[in-house]
Amino acid sequence: MTELLTPEIRKTSHWSAIWILPLLALLIGLWLLWRAFSEAGVEIRVQFADGEGIQVNKTQVMHKGIAVGRVIDLHVSENLQGVEATVEINREAREYLSRDTRFWLVKPRVSLAGVTGLETLVSGIYIAIDPVKGDLHREFQALREPPPLSDRLPGLHFTLKAERLGSLEQGSPVYYRQIQVGQVKNYRLAEDQRTVELQIYIEEPYAPLVRKHTRFWNAGGLTFSGGLSGFKLRTESLVSLATGGIAFATPEHRADSPPTDPALPFRLYDDYESAEAGLKVMLKLRDVAGLQAGRTPVMYNGVQVGTLKKIDMGRDFAQPVAELTMDPRTEELLLASSEFWMVKPSISLAGISGLEALVQGNYLAVRFGKQGSPGREFNILAKAPPLNIDAPGVHLVLSAPRLGSLEIGSPLLYRQMRVGSVQSYELSRDRQQVLIGVHIEAQHAGLINASTRFWNASGVRLKGGLGGIDLHSESLQTLLLGGIALDTPDPQARPLAPGQRVRLFDDEQQALSRGQVLELSLPRGDGLQEGTPLRYRGLQIGHVEQVELSGDLEQVLLRVRVEQAGERIARVGSRFWVVRPQLGLVRSEHLDTLISGPYLEVQPAVRPGPVQTRFTVEEQAPNAVQREAGLPLVLSTPRRGSLKAGVAVTYREMPVGKVTRVELGPRADRVLVHILIEPRYAPLVRGGSRFWNASGIGVEVGLLKGAQIRTESLEALLEGGIAFATPEEPRPVQPGQTFALFEQPEEEWLQWAPHITLKP
Numbered sequence: 001m002t003e004l005l006t007p008e009i010r011k012t013s014h015w016s017a018i019w020i021l022p023l024l025a026l027l028i029g030l031w032l033l034w035r036a037f038s039e040a041g042v043e044i045r046v047q048f049a050d051g052e053g054i055q056v057n058k059t060q061v062m063h064k065g066i067a068v069g070r071v072i073d074l075h076v077s078e079n080l081q082g083v084e085a086t087v088e089i090n091r092e093a094r095e096y097l098s099r100d101t102r103f104w105l106v107k108p109r110v111s112l113a114g115v116t117g118l119e120t121l122v123s124g125i126y127i128a129i130d131p132v133k134g135d136l137h138r139e140f141q142a143l144r145e146p147p148p149l150s151d152r153l154p155g156l157h158f159t160l161k162a163e164r165l166g167s168l169e170q171g172s173p174v175y176y177r178q179i180q181v182g183q184v185k186n187y188r189l190a191e192d193q194r195t196v197e198l199q200i201y202i203e204e205p206y207a208p209l210v211r212k213h214t215r216f217w218n219a220g221g222l223t224f225s226g227g228l229s230g231f232k233l234r235t236e237s238l239v240s241l242a243t244g245g246i247a248f249a250t251p252e253h254r255a256d257s258p259p260t261d262p263a264l265p266f267r268l269y270d271d272y273e274s275a276e277a278g279l280k281v282m283l284k285l286r287d288v289a290g291l292q293a294g295r296t297p298v299m300y301n302g303v304q305v306g307t308l309k310k311i312d313m314g315r316d317f318a319q320p321v322a323e324l325t326m327d328p329r330t331e332e333l334l335l336a337s338s339e340f341w342m343v344k345p346s347i348s349l350a351g352i353s354g355l356e357a358l359v360q361g362n363y364l365a366v367r368f369g370k371q372g373s374p375g376r377e378f379n380i381l382a383k384a385p386p387l388n389i390d391a392p393g394v395h396l397v398l399s400a401p402r403l404g405s406l407e408i409g410s411p412l413l414y415r416q417m418r419v420g421s422v423q424s425y426e427l428s429r430d431r432q433q434v435l436i437g438v439h440i441e442a443q444h445a446g447l448i449n450a451s452t453r454f455w456n457a458s459g460v461r462l463k464g465g466l467g468g469i470d471l472h473s474e475s476l477q478t479l480l481l482g483g484i485a486l487d488t489p490d491p492q493a494r495p496l497a498p499g500q501r502v503r504l505f506d507d508e509q510q511a512l513s514r515g516q517v518l519e520l521s522l523p524r525g526d527g528l529q530e531g532t533p534l535r536y537r538g539l540q541i542g543h544v545e546q547v548e549l550s551g552d553l554e555q556v557l558l559r560v561r562v563e564q565a566g567e568r569i570a571r572v573g574s575r576f577w578v579v580r581p582q583l584g585l586v587r588s589e590h591l592d593t594l595i596s597g598p599y600l601e602v603q604p605a606v607r608p609g610p611v612q613t614r615f616t617v618e619e620q621a622p623n624a625v626q627r628e629a630g631l632p633l634v635l636s637t638p639r640r641g642s643l644k645a646g647v648a649v650t651y652r653e654m655p656v657g658k659v660t661r662v663e664l665g666p667r668a669d670r671v672l673v674h675i676l677i678e679p680r681y682a683p684l685v686r687g688g689s690r691f692w693n694a695s696g697i698g699v700e701v702g703l704l705k706g707a708q709i710r711t712e713s714l715e716a717l718l719e720g721g722i723a724f725a726t727p728e729e730p731r732p733v734q735p736g737q738t739f740a741l742f743e744q745p746e747e748e749w750l751q752w753a754p755h756i757t758l759k760p
Contacts, residue, residue, distance in 0.1 A: 041069060041088040044138045046103050046127070051083035053107065053125035061087055061127045062106075068093045068129065087127070098134025103127055104143040145170070148185035149201050155182070156207035158260065160198040160246070161190065162268035163310075166218050167244030174200060175219060175247040181206035184246065198268065200246070211250050211257035216268050217275035219247035247272075251328055269325075270294070270309075279326040281306070282377045283340055283364075288313075288320050290344070290362030298324055298364045299343070305330050308364065322364075330368070334376065337369030341381040384408040386424035386437060393420065394440040394448050396496065398484070400504035403434045405458040411483045412438055413457060419444035422484065436504060438484065451490035454504050455511035457483045487512060506530065510545060516566025517545075517559060520576055520600070522617035525556035527580065527598040534560055534600045535579075541565060544600070558617075560600065570613055573605030577618040620645075630657065631682040633733070635673040635691050635722065636665070637741035642695045649675050649722045650694065656681035659722065673741060675722065680759045685724070687731030690749050692742040694723040725749040726756070 051074055061069035073086035106128045151157050174182035182202035190197050269275040288311055298306030306326035313320050343365045412420035420440035428435050440448055505511035525547055534542035542562035550557050562569050580598045640662055649657035657677035665672050
């Protein structure tokens with residue numbers, strides 16, 4: 001049997017080389033964990049309006065062309081108003097994720113000003129970041145548009161104020177002598193919401209070009225101006241024509257202008273011309289007729305010194321205010337005593353002046369003041385200021401009830417030759433007259449003395465009737481421009497004192513008229529006025545010079561000048577009445593007064609009597625029956641009906657006489673109708689004649705014979721009348737004999753048919 005060996009037992013170590021691998025793996029893992037932690041980015045959330053073009057794990061966050069993060073998640077926001085992107089930003093950019101940091105999406109943009117974001121066509125859309133150092137912030141709202149240039153960019157940053165934006169936009173160029181030296185950074189509506197503020201950036205090399213008195217204007221689009229002398233087209237550059245732009249320059253007379261203060265805003269003018277006339281002046285207007293904002297010029301002695309920029313009617317449209325831009329060279333001339341007024345185009349036989357104003361409308365004129373403090377606010381004058389009153393010659397004041405078409409500069413004419421002009425006009429202190437200052441040139445001063453008569457020669461005087469029309473004008477020049485004519489009947493009369501007030505007559509007839517002056521009174525003056533003619537047998541022998549009320553307001557007083565037969569008419573027994581049109585379906589009279597108006601008629605005294613200059617105008621023409629031949633009769637009736645003077649008296653529907661007048665009887669119980677039968681038909685009236693009222697329509701109705709309608713004639717139906725019938729009897733009648741006037745005839749009267757021989 002074999003003897004078993006005893007084993008040798010040795011104690012081994014607890015460490016084994018196999019543990020190196022797990023330890024090594026652990027160290028590597030810890031190192032990777034530390035590296036992952038140390039290099040891990042910062043997760044933030046950015047809100048976008050939409051997620052078009054954004055891709056998870058592809059869309060990067062770029063700053064100056066270097067990736068600083070990427071989108072790791074994208075989903076719709078909780079309010080469904082946009083999308084929310086989870087962005088991981090590199091750890092080294094952590095301290096730049098402050099509240100003021102801005103993000104925006106960069107896409108390719110094509111415009112007339114250029115192409116931006118072109119690199120995204122290859123690399124795809126990316127998110128741009130404008131980092132601002134500060135405390136960590138994790139929630140951001142992306143901008144809809146790229147932000148403007150940073151204020152930290154070297155160069156000049158300042159503000160322009162404009163009335164409207166026009167075609168300008170972010171990135172629009174800024175030019176100096178057609179060289180781009182900057183751009184528009186941004187724009188916004190000002191706090192007053194009436195102007196637009198534009199943030200401007202000028203590159204550093206060109207910053208010294210902007211001085212304190214530099215002027216900026218909108219160079220976008222076309223500037224077009226034209227007139228009869230030609231047209232002018234202006235644009236800064238083709239780019240500004242398409243996209244808009246701003247240009248600037250410093251006026252030559254401001255070459256020593258100091259550097260600008262960037263904190264002070266500049267004004268942006270609408271165009272180049274406005275910038276050249278950049279002094280702002282406010283002018284309160286009376287009306288805006290013929291004025292056009294941006295076109296109406298301001299003229300001084302024929303030279304344009306400004307432009308009307310805009311008109312503000314105010315909240316209640318009661319006080320229009322014009323903003324003028326004046327030439328900078330007028331700055332020292334615009335004193336508080338300066339005067340502005342509106343000028344209209346002028347036409348004369350010598351030619352046409354102010355032709356530009358004739359085409360473009362009224363314009364503004366200015367007369368610079370000689371004393372006072374500088375002014376920028378003025379009130380427009382109601383009319384042109386007086387001309388130079390120191391000019392040699394004769395200066396007079398004419399008084400008239402109305403101005404007519406007279407204007408400053410209207411001519412004074414002697415035998416249609418210009419000898420002076422109108423200098424000024426204004427209301428008198430009592431506001432009842434217009435005072436017109438006139439100047440007679442020195443070489444014609446000898447024409448004026450106490451006998452000189454002045455009259456308004458403006459326009460056209462028209463007189464007409466059914467017989468014809470009379471048209472009169474002093475001259476074509478006064479027809480167009482207005483004017484004053486004068487005549488001096490007595491060259492040896494005493495001279496007039498300088499500034500003496502003289503009456504201005506309405507026309508030549510009044511100024512040079514001679515004759516007898518009468519005063520007429522009547523209850524009403526309907527249609528009567530100055531110039532109303534006084535006629536006798538159809539011929540004008542005078543006219544009304546003045547119409548006024550009496551002191552007790554009960555009568556109308558007429559002052560009438562009788563130029564022919566005045567001595568015969570100004571006598572006791574002369575009678576006056578007003579002739580007016582009478583219209584009727586059967587008879588109409590005095591139709592010429594429909595055109596010429598009513599006139600006065602006179603019947604001179606039959607026998608010359610004592611002189612009389614005051615008369616009362618009668619309501620109608622005086623009765624001439626006493627001088628007319630015929631048989632006068634009187635008809636008695638209970639009431640007048642439609643009878644009146646002038647209606648016909650008929651026999652067998654043939655007119656044989658007329659009613660001369662109607663009056664109450666002596667006891668007022670009857671109406672007496674006076675008629676006159678013509679001489680040839682006087683034998684028709686006999687003692688048994690019956691008279692009846694033929695006016696209107698007679699109607700008889702019976703059950704058996706029906707209705708019968710009877711009327712004498714259409715004339716009697718419309719105007720009224722009297723008819724009569726005569727039986728077979730020889731009794732003659734006496735002039736003035738009275739008959740009864742019946743309401744209607746009897747059947748027997750209508751059957752009478754006597755044989756009566758009429759007078760030849």
